[in-house]
Amino acid sequence: ILLPSSSSSSSSSSSPCARKVFISVDSELWHACAGPLVSLPPVNSLVVYWPQGHLEQVANCTPQAVDQPPIPQYNLPPQILCRLTDITLMAHPDTDKLYAQMDLTPVRESEKPLVSEEPPPAAKRKRNSFCKTLTASDTSTHGGFSVPRRAAEECLPELDYTMNPPCQELVAKDVHGVEWKFRHIYRGHPRRHLLTTGWSVFVSSKRLVAGDSVLFLRGENEQLRLGVRRAPKQQQDAPSMVVSNQSTQIGVLATAAHAAMEKLRFSVIYHPSTCLSEFVIPYHKYVKVINSTASVGMRFKMRFESADLTERRYAGTITGIGDVDPVRWPNSYWRSLKVEWDESAASERQERVSLWEIEPFNSAAILPPLSLGQNPSQKRRPNKPTLVNSSSVWDPAMKLLWPSNPPHLASMPESEDLSSPAPIWPIAIPPVMPDGAAS
């Protein structure tokens, strides 16, 4: 029987996984593990950075400490227009948790944005990966891993079925480049694909439990890679607490403020596994959505990741429009929509979303700048700013987004046709906004 060593990997291969040094992770594997919803803007494109969203993520990655000293205050606009200078994909050395360092360079006013950098539609590749949620049997010490039939046939190297039983040794590299070896065998009645020897050390090394997922990815060069996705439940980070939470938060704001003022490059860390909203979004997405409209009562859909790790859409209704934090972040588009989800089991889903996260209910396109208003009380006057309540309330917002020239604020560049057809569409304030009754 073929099967040279069939031992496990551990510290065998010559992978340059040095201590305390972060190596850039294979992009295809990173994105496969991150899931279909996570899409990073291309390098060198224009993006909008949302400090509020960054703070949300930091708070989520951090222990809710007993430590809430005074609130810092920085004169930051809600959003900063940047060029995405560079992206480094990374993974935590212990947990394989993914993240990305995004280098952002605030855009000078003189730098006019390219006309609506449209995203190149990525060609769909044929299926060359599979992701399976581990069962109790997969993770028990009693046996190995049951490979779904289609997955084995499409993603694993072909077996020599003349053997009895057919078996081979698989070698797959994880996100750090570490090699793992498995015995792949096709046996049993009825026949099935199994990974036996080597599987349990992988499970225990990665500390996988039932509910977690593994992902196999076959490259063009027949190189096999594999990744890990933890069950969303056990998202315990075991935060390392290098500095206090207060310092971390101040650091986020101060870094952005400093960078925006001096127009200097800065870096942010994005954790896709937090399942929170992305706080660096493509500029064209922002522009498109700013020029469109939304109103209370409007129906929409939004993409989510379902339990089987595929994409699905949930429907909801806009129930309010306004600032999340009117004091610290007035006139911000960040999570400006208050929504209600159709499904009653709508826990887990945010009750506030941002304009660019949603899609119109009739899935024509992603929020085209056509009239979408369906609420009769919010009749839209085309080509003119729709100021629902007092217009003076939203004047500062205008200034913030297209500032006259405040020295210490990041400036959004002027749109080419500020006075022509596509109007700046401000956020409509609903007549009644039950802010306190948020439950």
Place this chain on the structure above:
Amino acid sequence: ILLPSSSSSSSSSSSPCARKVFISVDSELWHACAGPLVSLPPVNSLVVYWPQGHLEQVANCTPQAVDQPPIPQYNLPPQILCRLTDITLMAHPDTDKLYAQMDLTPVRESEKPLVSEEPPPAAKRKRNSFCKTLTASDTSTHGGFSVPRRAAEECLPELDYTMNPPCQELVAKDVHGVEWKFRHIYRGHPRRHLLTTGWSVFVSSKRLVAGDSVLFLRGENEQLRLGVRRAPKQQQDAPSMVVSNQSTQIGVLATAAHAAMEKLRFSVIYHPSTCLSEFVIPYHKYVKVINSTASVGMRFKMRFESADLTERRYAGTITGIGDVDPVRWPNSYWRSLKVEWDESAASERQERVSLWEIEPFNSAAILPPLSLGQNPSQKRRPNKPTLVNSSSVWDPAMKLLWPSNPPHLASMPESEDLSSPAPIWPIAIPPVMPDGAAS
């Protein structure tokens, strides 16, 4: 044979070790694990906070990333006088790595410091703990843990030696309050104390390897506790990288600057395991040392932790005095002494130390304000500032330490007798200071 269950612990006991919540750790155990050199100032005492040192520790806890964007700049003085409002002792939930959150409140100028708050000399307790570095046998799967004889007799509950063999079940709580059970037996020829059943799960749970240490601590109430000290070598943190390093560093500075300006409480995290210098030191220590003198050529001793986890002193000679970073932190006492160590195997030891870390060579007291100058070329004129080179260079330092009243700088309060006997002793600049040739 007595031995009720002899099973391991894991998630058994009802310890309130909730997720993502940091519980304050038993102080005695924390300090025992931290080692004899780590001494935190008492709560409510005056302390001096050194942002430079804080940055050093942060850099040490953080991957040396490929990420060094532009340097931030804050107008911070090298030191900030604070009151130590509170201390919370903590431990990392996964690694048991110790740290302390220290809440600092910058002192207003109006708040005169109490006259030389002397530290109450802590009474030495009798030995009620032992710490053993694990051998290969201790950590192998082949057997248990060999308890040193004296340690067992002094720190473990007494065995009933009439039994054959004498044995009992030990229960010890770790730093998180989790209970671990061990079978303690006295057997073999010659007789010895061993921990058998339960030991290996502890080793694997804590991921201990040969070279790490365990520490047993017996309380007054016969309650047994145990802690873990990793070998200094494997100090890999697996940093969680919540935000970029740049943001972390900026956060440290911005937090301190903000707090100093507004006289608001802020928190810092201190990691004793970094083995770097403490960046929060008692004010009385600072005052004492500022009023003393030091000069190039002077001999001194300094406390270190030796391999067997006890305290020992190394001797060295001052070879230079001056700023570590003359550009960003001019006129700072932080690591202002450049030193050379006697032992040739002096790697690992810092080549720069601060005044308050060293002791005079003749161990009379801790740097009394007596004349200690031994270098004939640096003859000291008592009771007057010794300005070796151009005195104008050090004028700004004076202003920084005792500022006239800059609004955004933390101010050091005026010493009661600025013009009387005890002079402000400035750092002497050596004639030649080879800064580039640091190796």
Place this chain on the structure above:
DNA sequence: ATGTTGGCTAGAAGCCGACAA
């Protein structure tokens, strides 16, 4: 006094098909 090793044993890890969902 205590680290390491060989011997021995109990129990877990782990491979297999059967069977069911």
Place this chain on the structure above:
DNA sequence: TTGTCGGCTTCTAGCCAACAT
């Protein structure tokens, strides 16, 4: 098609004393 289980085998974890340092 694939999750779980009982049966069986192999191997390691783990207790012991002997021996060495």
